[in-house]
Amino acid sequence: MECEYRVDIKKTIKNLLFFHEPRVERPFILTEVSREGEYGPGLAKAREKPRRKKNENLLLEKIEKAKLTGKKESQADEKAPDISRQLSENLEVIEERFSVPLNGDLIIRKFDIAVKDSVIAAFMVFFDGLVNNKVIDDDILQPLMLLSNLDIRSDGDDLLIYIRSHILPHNQLKEVRTHQEVIDTVFFGGCGIYIDGLDTAFAADVKEFPGRTVERPNTELVIRGPQEGFTESLRANTGLIRKRLMDQNLIAEDIIIGKRSKTPCSILYIRDIANDSLVAEVRRRLKSIEADHIMDTGELEQYIEDNPALPIPQVMATERPDRVCSMLADGRVAIVMHGSPFALVVPITNSDILHSAEDQFLRFPYSNLLRGIRILAILVSLLLPAIFLAITNYHHEMIPTDLLLAILSAREKVPFPSVVEVFLMEISFELIREAGIRIPGPIGPTLGIIGALILGQAAVEANIVSPILIIIVAVTGLGSFAIPNFSTGFAFRILRFGFIILAALSGFLGITAGLMLLGFWMVNSKSFGVPFVSPVAPRAKGGFSDAVFKSPVWNQEKRPDFMNAKKDSKQAEISRGWINRGSSGRQPDGGDRNE
Amino acid sequence: MNKGxxxxxxxxxxxxxxxxxxxxxxxxxxxxxxxxALGLDRGKTNELLMTLQIAKPMASNNGGGGGKEDELPYATFSVEAPTMVSGLNMINTFASKQxxxxxxxxxVFSSELARDGLGPYLHALIRGREFRPNMPIVVARNTAEEYLQSVDPKLxxxxxxxxxxxxxxxRYTGLIPKVEFHDFYLAAESMCRNPVAILGDASKFESAEEFDIENSTYLEHGRSAPLEGDFLAGDIPAVGGARAENIGIAVFDGDTMVGELDGTDTTYHLLCTGDFVHSYWTIPDPLSEGDYVLFDVKQSRRPQHRVEIVDGKPVIHVTLNLEGDLVSVQSGIDYESGERSLLLESAMESYVKKEVSGYLDKTIREFKSDICGFGAQARGLFLTWAEWEAYQWNKRYKDATYTVNANFKIRRPGLILRSKSSISSESESDEQ
Known part of the structure; x- marks a missing residue:
């Protein structure tokens, strides 16, 4: 047994050390599309597609089509109409599917409809608490039960058409032919109406969920710019996006996720900007998820991201509708989920995690200052404790003598090696941070006092840590809070510990090795077919106007090349028409002459 | 599972x-x-006497006792050892920290050691990776130990x-040369120039009563009273602060010290090498005997060296480009006006020519050591390296002749646009 195991290890080591043919995989590639420049036709002509790519594209489309048709067929089988003309049979099915005696909040209301002399039995089903009772009373029950007696002129005999077009004045009414559709609607705040003698049921949308109203976003606060954040309701969220992006090509595709939870989601994109293969890929990934319950986009993100092990997030989660809108306008795809106040946007690159929503609204010198500070914050949060350790343990000659002597005298009475010191402080800082989130509101201030006392004064006075280290940890903490993306903050907190260990083991050599590994890792990863460090590697045109630093907004003419959007440019070469006298616009020359 | x-x-x-x-x-x-700081002297019992100043951690400020007199910022160790590294080893046996x-x-080297040749020590310094290449080299006229101790920790x-x-x-006095260790070493090994070191010593005066100018070099310069640079280290009549004084140049030939230059000559040395930044100069007033004119002199352009070889002997042409601001005119003559300013400029030019010639004379006749690096220009005159090597520049330098050309421009008259002699009953004019 033991011997076998040893052999296994040998093999493993061999496997690790020697060359293998790399496994051929077919990763998702964002296919290029022929782009028409909306502004200036010269650009599209200049960039001619290579032929090989074209063929590939065709092939992919074929595969995609075959898959879609295949799926449709299988879905058609599932959705065979199963509503009976007998009301009692339908009632039985519904009672069984909703486990009626057990479910207390399910309401089944039986009533009669008087239609042209005859009385027809009917019932409706909905969940109490998910629906607007007033709408049900006024717009569904009242017309069916009372107003159906009115003398309505109509010539058709079909009861279904008669009811739909004359009796039910409710605005969102669907005719459905399967129980499943009714049930799905009921769970999403609708009500199902069954009528005797019809093999079709009505699904009316009367939802009114208990929930928050639109509030300020909690994580991405800005000073300049809109102050609305997403809420937990899907339609309110898509509404917030539509409110800003009044583009007729904005598509909000519905999709249901979760085999049991059946959480409704929307895929949003602008049809004539977003790359089709990207939209198809998002759809494919979402549809392929075979999980019972998905509650939040935080979970969903983990199902669809490319590299689960990479600490840095490859999907942007944002609470701000305006942010989603501007990213949609770049040709990205957003996913909004019912029950989650965060929308996901894909694909992103590493420069997107540097950006804050405010950058867009500030004049470019201001946002460049902020960008610079953020880069510094990332470096500090990632490397400062490691650099401190490396210098004090390995590279004493690197710092000014006075600083060295100051560190020396501060450390003179500290009994631990500086690695232990750094870990002690970093861990207690993380403790305070975690406790600060969990602590109930009213006793929050206590934590501040404890934190300040323990970390600040007492630890120094007890000679457990040196005062300089307090500064290092404090600055590191500030740096990690200045990173605009919440998940990225986490990523750098984790990586920081890695860098501390590397620095303790081999100083700058270790830090350099760590940075290289991190670089390899990032260069190697993709987010929905877009290389994670583009436009830097691979080099792409047009991405630089708003990558690390931002050029003035009228100068950002191109959508990033790596996005392979259908429209290449987002504004004219000269977008400020007024700077060219006599060109388009108001023609100031003519005006002058008149005067 | 296997993958995991x-x-x-x-x-x-x-x-x-x-x-x-x-x-x-x-x-x-x-x-x-x-x-x-590291000081090296000739030892009594052994080859070397090493003096080390080791920094102490700064005294923590708890209690706030103010001036603790016994609390020195560094500890001094001395040891006699055969070599530098063995000396460090010996100190490590009793010093608690590595x-x-x-x-x-x-x-700091003592001049005794420097005159015997620094070769063996230089090699140890350049090889040791701990030594910083940009540290200065000082030659103490007396002992290095005394020099280091004179950096008074109380002050x-x-x-x-x-x-x-x-x-x-x-950079602002022009009274010490610019010396960095790596450059010193290169110059010591070079075939076209020779190194210099900062000349330092502990002041010989304890109080103002002891002041004298016996050792001043003003007579050599042909002056009636010493100017600020006419001293060698240790001879400046000054008290206060650290007793260590740094002024002048220790001139080397290869790795062996051959002589000393005073502060004034150090300024001319900086001018000739191009390391001069700015300093205040006092020159005799050309129109008024006994008065001085003060300039803030800068180098407007690096000096131009040109070397010819005539009959196997080097001929050196040096052009110095200077500019200056008037700082003070003791005589009150309005040198700001056109004619007079030209006069003052030409007086300054001839003064610089004369003084720099005196300095070059010393390096050629007295020290026979090319500390300005004219050899670098001479190298270009030879077609092959073998010819250059055969020429033996360092030995031929003593036969060199030279011409000095100086350009001087007055740029600004300071805050006074026109001098006027102060009006009083006596005609004695005063400083403006």
Missing amino acids: KHLAIFIMIAIICPLMTSCFDAKEVDDLGFVI ITLSHIKVV VLNAAKYYELVYQSY
């Missing part, structure tokens, strides 16, 4: 490998003793800072 196992083993190996090194090189700051030289600020709160700043003063 592979990954686990790979991660284990990846973690264990670096752990085997276990912080191999790491040294905590507080386990080290940082030498900030001695490290990575923050050394200055190396100099932070010795490391003192050393860092004091050797940078050539």
